[in-house]
Structures are given as C-alpha cells and as structure tokens.
Amino acid sequence: MEKMRFFKLFLLLNFLLFTSVLMAQPRLQKVQLMAVPDHSDALYKCGEKVKMKLMAFHCGMALNGAVVKYHVSKDLMEPHIESSVELNGNEATIDVGTLKEPGYLRVKAYLEKDGKSYSVLSTVGFDTHRLEPTVTMPKDFMAFWEEGIKMLQKTALDAQMELLEERCTKSVDVYHISYKNIGGSRMYGMLTVPKAPGKYPAILRFPGAGVGEKGGDIAHAERGVIVLELGIHGIPVNLKGSIYNDLGNGVLLNYPTDGLEDKYTYFYRRVYLGAVKGVDFLLSLPCCNGKIGTFGGSQGGALSIVTSALDSRVAATVAYFPALCDLEGYTHGRAGGWPHMFKNGANCTPQKLESARYYDVANFAKTLKAPVYYAFGYNDITCAPTTTRSTYNVITAPKQLIIGENIGHWTYPEQMNALWDWIIDELTR
DSSP states (O other): OHHHHHHHHHHHHHHOOOOOSSSOOOOOOSEEEEEEESSTTOEEOTTOOEEEEEEEEETTEEOTTOEEEEEEEETTSOOSEEEEEEOBTTEEEEEEEOOSSSEEEEEEEEEEETTEEEEEEEEEEESGGGOOOOOOOOTTHHHHHHHHHHHHHTSOOOOEEEEOTTTOOSSEEEEEEEEEOGGGOEEEEEEEEEOSSSOEEEEEEOOOSSOOOOOOOHHHHTTTOEEEEEOSSSSOSOOOTTHHHHHHTTTTTTGGGTTTTSTTTOHHHHHHHHHHHHHHHHHHSTTEEEEEEEEEETHHHHHHHHHHHHOTTEEEEEEESOSSSSGGGGGGTSOOOTTOGGGSGGGOOHHHHHHHHTTOHHHHHTTOOSOEEEEEETTOSSSOHHHHHHHHHTOOSSEEEEEETTOOSSOOHHHHHHHHHHHHHHHHO
C-alpha cells in the first residue's frame, strides 16, 4: 500500500506544471518516462540493493512494449552499468545495485518514440546523513577572511540610491542602489522598501550564476520586509538591451574560475566581501530595524551561507542547492561542486586547489551560527547532492532541511513558499 501511495503521488507531481524560481522545470511532454525506486524516500543503507520500476506513458496512456535504455552511475561520475530492457506492458523492474559507502546512485533512462528521444533521471541515496565533505579547512582560513573584513571596514560605504518611480507601486518603493567595495569597485542592486512608515527587517537576496538585470522584489517587500537583490559583477543591474549577454559571452564568460591561481586574486574574493558590505548598506537605512537575513539558491545559496558565516549580524539564512560546495570532490573520486573546475585534471594544480579551499562553502558552513533553512534535490546535476548534502551535514547551527527526491536544479513553488515564509517569520516575530 505504501509503495502504491508513493507511486500515485510521484505520478501526480510529474504531471503538474509549475514555474521554477531559478530554472525552468521540465515541461510536460507527449511521452512520459518514469523511474521509481522501491523505497518511497529513495534512501537506502550502504550495501542495500536497489530495484527501480521503469514506466512509460504516451499522451497519458500506457506505452506498451517499448525498449528503454538506461545507465547507472555514481553522482556525476561515468556510468558503470549500461543496459536496456523491454517493457512488459508499460513497465519493467531493473536492478540498480548498491553503494558500499555513503553517497548517491543515479539512473538515466531513455527511449525513442517517433524519432524523438525522451529521458528521465532518478537518484537514490545511501546513508547520506553520514556524507562528509572532502575539502580540508586551511589553518589560516579565518585569519584570511578576518584580514579581508578589516580591509572592508576601512572602505567608506558611499551609498547611492536612485528612486525608480516607474517601478514603484502603491505600497513599495523601488531603488537602484550601489555602494563601495574593496579595490575601488562598487556593488549594485535593486532595493525594495515598504512605503508605510516604520522600521522593517531586511533580506539580502543573492543571484544565481550568470549576468543579468534585477527587477526588484516587490512581492516580498509587500509582506513587510526590505529586500536588496544584489548583483555581483560591479555593474549596474538596470541596464537595457544586449549588454548583459555581451558581457556574459565576453569578459565575464569564465568569471567563476578567474584568478583561481591565487587566493587573493580569485574572482569571488571581491564578491564575498562585497556581500558582507551589503549588510552594512542595509543597516545604514533609517527604515531598517537591525534584523538581517540572507537568501539565495545555487551561486546565491553559496553567497547566503558565506555572508552569514562571515557576519554575525545575520539572524537567519536560507540556502537552496548551494554552489561552490566541496569543490575538490573530483580529486577524491566523487562529485565536486559547481563550477566543476576540478573535473578537468589540468586545473588540479596545488596552487588552485589550495586557493579554492578558502572559498569552499563547506568550510564556511562549519562556522555558521544563525539558523538555516536548506533545500536540495536528488536529481540536481548542476549542484550535485553529494556536495550539497555533505555541506548540510557539517552545519552545527540550528537547521531545517527540504529534500526534493525527484527534482533537479529547481524547486516546487510550495517549497519556495516555505523558505520565504520561514525567513520572514524568523525576522518579524
């Protein structure tokens, strides 16, 4: 009965259409291929064998007798099983195998129909609560960042705010803002502030990877919080036209790995410190009541954890599928974090590996003090669950976890709503 209820729930969820908060969720297609593990939570003990049911539907009806190819691999590793099976009716059961150590196994199944290929991912975990990051923390990790914070404190804020009347609503004012960062650079963002007189908590909202415009988070400001959507590239976030595409395909094409040869020149040094300066900016606002939260996913999830770890003024942290976690996992025979620079063996020099350890989110996670709400998906092939779960495991601060057994680099609206409800409640209660 439990397996049947799980299957019905799985089927329902796969047939619903939602809008993703970061990346588009898979759209409903004419052919639906499903892979359902025999444990309803997709979790197993090390050494326990996994069976998975493959099912196929065409326009919602059973697709009988199809041949399904599949392969099995450890999270983001090369396949170690490649096979195929003919469906008996519209289903078949396959043996997935097991893992002897904590981690994740992933099945990718695909079939051909009318000249098109359809595929599905299904990932299962083994004793994932015991996963640990492979990265080590440099002895001078905290001293390195304390040095940066001291430099930051000597940098004048020089805040600039421009009211964008065309974007304001009856209840929320929208500003394009900037402030000084280290090295003479500036950080830019879009600020939304409730119009009603009073003092409000503030949320520093970080972006996912890429280069783009910020629109201003009016919806959450209407709930009684100040929101600063921060850009990380030191350029205005309200520009028009193709400039962001030009930058993203030009000088900022490889920004996640720029300067990695030295811990002082790596791209994210300016970004991490500029994020902390964002807390200074929010606290400088007369309408801020002093309560600060951080919020973000992917690259933004990494920045949310880092800022909270570096600044004790942060009172609540939301991070979903954070990037930059356990970056050197590939050198230990398992998945590493986005941007996957160490998947390329040529990058695995002692200098780059050492520099990366100062920026690895798993090391920051160990020092968190503020409560954390965290989320990730088993099928995420951008920020692999091996990296995000192991990072969650080393957090000793009060923490809560949302797991998406069948989701990739996206979240269901209900999950995103839960994250927002939690942080607003934490800051306003």
